[in-house]
Amino acid sequence: MSPRVVVTRRLPPQAQATLEKLDAEIYQWQEDSAIPRDVLLKEIKGADGLLCLLTDKVDNELLGVAGDNLKVISTMSVGYDHVDVEAVKSKKVQLGYTPDVLTDATADLTALLTLAAARRIKESIDAVRNGEWREWRPEWLCGSQFTQKTLGVVGLGRIGEAVAHRLKAFGITNVLYSGRSEKPKAAEKLQAKFVSLDDLLKQSDYVVVCCALTKETKEMFNYAAFEKMKRTAVFVNSARGGIVQQDDLVRALEDKLIASAGLDVTTPEPLSPDSKLLQLPNCVVVPHIGSATMETRDEMGLMAVRNLEAGLFGKSLPTAVYQ
Ligand code: DGY
Structure with missing residues (x-):
């Protein structure tokens, strides 16, 4: 049978x-x-x-x-x-x-979200649509650049490594990573340094979450974590929504603890169109499409x-x- x-x-x-x-x-x-x-x-x-x-x-x-x-x-x-x-x-x-098999697609999307959040793409598109595009202005919609900056990868697994590799091409000079254990091979390729999460949060211009959702990582990004980050930092999560305390992320963005965020994953999924996250100009959200290439x-x-x-x-x- x-x-x-x-x-x-x-x-x-x-x-x-x-x-x-x-x-x-x-x-x-x-x-x-x-x-x-x-x-x-x-x-x-x-x-x-x-x-x-x-x-x-x-x-x-x-x-x-x-x-x-x-x-x-x-x-x-x-x-x-x-x-x-x-x-x-x-x-x-x-x-x-x-x-x-999904490493490249997910890393592409994560890099894209990092760029989008850093360069204020959501606000830019909205400005064009809403008729706010006036003459060229020196400081209008200025975001942050990657040249000579520090990237912090939380979870330097396959996807984390591929994200760092991509973002180095945009000028990142310093890669930090945190996680359960050191990853000597990947670290050597990227010239990346293993640090505590606290140090990563304090020193990074871009913090990218690429770790698995486990009991240990659940809601590890809470208000206290965002408070430790640079006020100019960009936060990106393409791993699992549960790693972030989402109400705290909303507050952190509202209180300008960090500059902006890019999210491919949320809690819950699908995210309600009424979610506060979607009303924030400095938060780009896409619907869990990290691996979405045919x-x-x-x-x-x-x-x-x-x-x-x-x-x-x-x-x-x-x-x-x-x-
Ligand atoms: C996975 O396979 O776990 C991814 O989140 C899908 O994109």
């Missing part, structure tokens, strides 16, 4: 075609919206595999309903804070994710299908969260 799998969304074209060739009975949610929890819980019962997205919570409840057939969970994402990893591991279920999403989908297939047929996953 073919294994039964649940796939919580249609995948990009190549990945979808590969999925359809699997020797498996596939239940796939077809609508372009997150699968409702009750549907997921109904369909996962007795399934051998699950291919999910970062919008699908994988917890004890889901694992309990799935039962003992479940062999593999494959998330089409590099982040897996939506998965209770310990619970999945304790059930001896394999867990796959999609590292590397090439990258197809690669992520393919990787997720390959992980699913390997787990279904008793092989080790090409990209596993743990072995």
Whole structure:
């Protein structure tokens, strides 16, 4: 009998075609919206595999309903804070994710957000649209430059390294990083220095968050953290919204503790159009599009299908969260 799998969304074209060739009975949610929890819980019962997205919570409840057939969970994402990893591991279920393939796309977007926030792009576009564009003025809409400045990367993993590499091309001369441990290889390439978070906050002109959301990093960017930063600093988060205490970020921007922010991730997602963040002229927000290039999403989908297939047929996953 073919294994039964649940796939919580249609995948990009190549990945979808590969999925359809699997020797498996596939239940796939077809609508372009997150699968409702009750549907997921109904369909996962007795399934051998699950291919999910970062919008699908994988917890004890889901694992309990799935039962003992479940062999593999494959998330089409590099982040897996939506998965209770310990619970999945304790059930001896394999867990796959999609590292590397989204590094370039996410780093491009993070660099873009840093530039956009530094150069006041939101205010500039609004000014043009609102008829505020008058004659050229020496100080109008002046932002900050990258030449000879310090970049602080919180979490020098694959994406953090790629962001630093990109921003160095704009003139950054000094790269600091903080995190759980030193990253000697990446640090050597970037001539980056490992410092405490406090030192990074105090010394950086640009602070870019590239770390995972964990118990330790949850809301680490609160008012006190923003207070430590330079009043001219630019803050960028393309990792997870939960790393930031969002009301504190709003206050920090209103109180001018920092100059501006660029966000690809928020709490919650989607962010309400009424959110105060969107009313602030010095905050650029985009809707979690870090990895959103067709090439990258197809690669992520393919990787997720390959992980699913390997787990279904008793092989080790090409990209596993743990072995
Ligand atoms: C991920 O894969 O975790 C990213 O946030 C998607 O862009």
